[in-house]
Amino acid sequence: MPSQTPIGRKVTLNDIAAGCGVSRATVSLVLRDSPLVNKLTRVRVEEELRRQGYVYNRAAANLRRRTSTSIALVLNDLANPFFAEFAAGVDETLAAAGFVTLLGCTGESPAREQAVLGSLLEHGPAGIILSPAEHSKAHDVLAVVGRRVPLLLFNRELGGALPEFAHWDQLMLDNQHGARLATEHLIARGHRHIAFFGGHHDSSSCRQRHAGYVEAMHTAGLRTEPYWRIECAPTRLDAAHHAPALFAGALAPTAAVCYNDAVALGLVLGLNQRGLHPGRDFALTGFDDIAEAALGTPPLTTLSVAPRERGQQAAQLVLQRLQQPQAASHQTVAPVQLIVRESSCPPLTA
């Protein structure tokens, strides 16, 4: 049960009305600067508003008008710079449209996601932007969110079969195309033996990126060995750990397409420990273009997803949905851009 926090008595429309001898309704008209009200009284009322330090009670107005001026933003991990940038973009755009952002973090826990969504819904947001926790199920999200308030899925798909009537909007990254670009870039540099490194196969984004890698390889007429697919947790540490697995197979790769930047940076560490110089002896690419990507040694070739712009886009999509609640659901795939840096060197043998 949430605690009960008394707040001091506020100045209301009645106080203003009494203060300058008009009715509450007139003051309300002034606040929404209606053309109905006489210039003279408007001035008088406005002065009184200032004098008493009135602050508008939007909750009361929203109750009466059955509207809402808030949007819930539910993120799996705000501490991740990618999502932080995204959140900044969302808030920026929402604020410009007069909306306020209700923040909620789930810490990758579907259970907390349920709780957070439930709690935020009680505040009656007009819409929801959700980047689901890993293993979050469509069915559970639908059960708590219902069909009343529009939801925009960002970044990840939900597990489980999507009930056919839950036609949520989606904003996803072009994972497959991005990985394909990275792979084609390595091929163009002369690599023939290219691994796909990191991530878990039960993550939708990882599957998509892997698919892009396979697509590029096969299009180029190159083979993909099963032992060139190394799974590990999408963290630096686990990636560093799994680096040796790259060279355990019969045919050693000369390059690797990594699931994301974190994994790529971990692989850099792991290679260094083996005495290899990534960017010279071994080529690799990342995904996300996090701030550290440009600064490591070597600077990382990666795919920029422009998280702030994605945030702005997500906010736009939700606002648009509010305008047209009945329009068909919108599936958006945001483009990604290959950023070539020094980590994607040509093979030594070339």
Place this chain on the structure above:
Amino acid sequence: MPSQTPIGRKVTLNDIAAGCGVSRATVSLVLRDSPLVNKLTRVRVEEELRRQGYVYNRAAANLRRRTSTSIALVLNDLANPFFAEFAAGVDETLAAAGFVTLLGCTGESPAREQAVLGSLLEHGPAGIILSPAEHSKAHDVLAVVGRRVPLLLFNRELGGALPEFAHWDQLMLDNQHGARLATEHLIARGHRHIAFFGGHHDSSSCRQRHAGYVEAMHTAGLRTEPYWRIECAPTRLDAAHHAPALFAGALAPTAAVCYNDAVALGLVLGLNQRGLHPGRDFALTGFDDIAEAALGTPPLTTLSVAPRERGQQAAQLVLQRLQQPQAASHQTVAPVQLIVRESSCPPLTA
């Protein structure tokens, strides 16, 4: 069981009451599980709540009870990992207490800060956590926030004389002590010519850190040359740009205490471009311990401020203030911890 809510009107207490033949008041009592209500009717009502897929309207309740269950979090820069972690900590603790976070970003603009604060206040937060924009003035903040809703200042002081009746709570970092620790560490390693690099003098945190540096130098009986104080914007780029200024004076420093990690990482780049190897030819320290600090080359000696814990602490302080609105204002200074890594090497000449 997915909700069977018809699209259109929201389910209210009246719907539930009508649905199971009791009064609205009784349903309300059930919701707040009051001991007054009969076990049997409670069961009936609870079933009806589930059946109709009722969601609590906290805004209406808050209006009636003149309470609030939200806290505004206003940050100068959410894209900065430091503040993102902080926000995650705040949200985590607030959520656990049944509160919801209203997010607002100001992008270091005092004008937007005014607008954001004004907008958030209309939603009636019970309290505010504010990390002010640069050059934000106490007078302006007071003008828009007023004295009704408690404010916690985080991280930065406000410019201008603080009106005596605005006794806001504060949570600051121990900037001066931190910079002193870093400087003393470099001195202990054998450095005698130490610069203070980056930041602007009109930022309170920069002044404090510089003061700590001066304090340590003078305590150790060392001189500080004026040209060892190099100002630049607290960004990587500008820092890299200003690196040559370190060696423009008569006596070149062998080490630098940097304003923060971003500046330190920029300086690393700048030194590399001059053919110097930071961590071998030149020592430096940062401040903040952002994620990248541990991973650069060299790993950065820096001061850990534990932003997530600071967020939790900030939330606690606000919640505590809500319990005791009349208590004397609380000035908290959070300790910082020196993290020694490879960037703070001994001088070559030693």
Place this chain on the structure above:
DNA sequence: TCACCGGATTAGAACGATCCAAATGTAACT
């Protein structure tokens, strides 16, 4: 019979805004 009790329930007035229909005041026209 009646007053009284305690547990369970409820009608109706709030909270602070908005909406609607109706009222008011003023000037202009038959």
Place this chain on the structure above:
DNA sequence: AGTTACATTTGGATCGTTCTAATCCGGTGA
């Protein structure tokens, strides 16, 4: 003077909840 037109203003109901002060009811004791 009476009617109309127009520009302003306003009382009262309303949004979904909670609070207060009743009310209802079966059982007791006098």
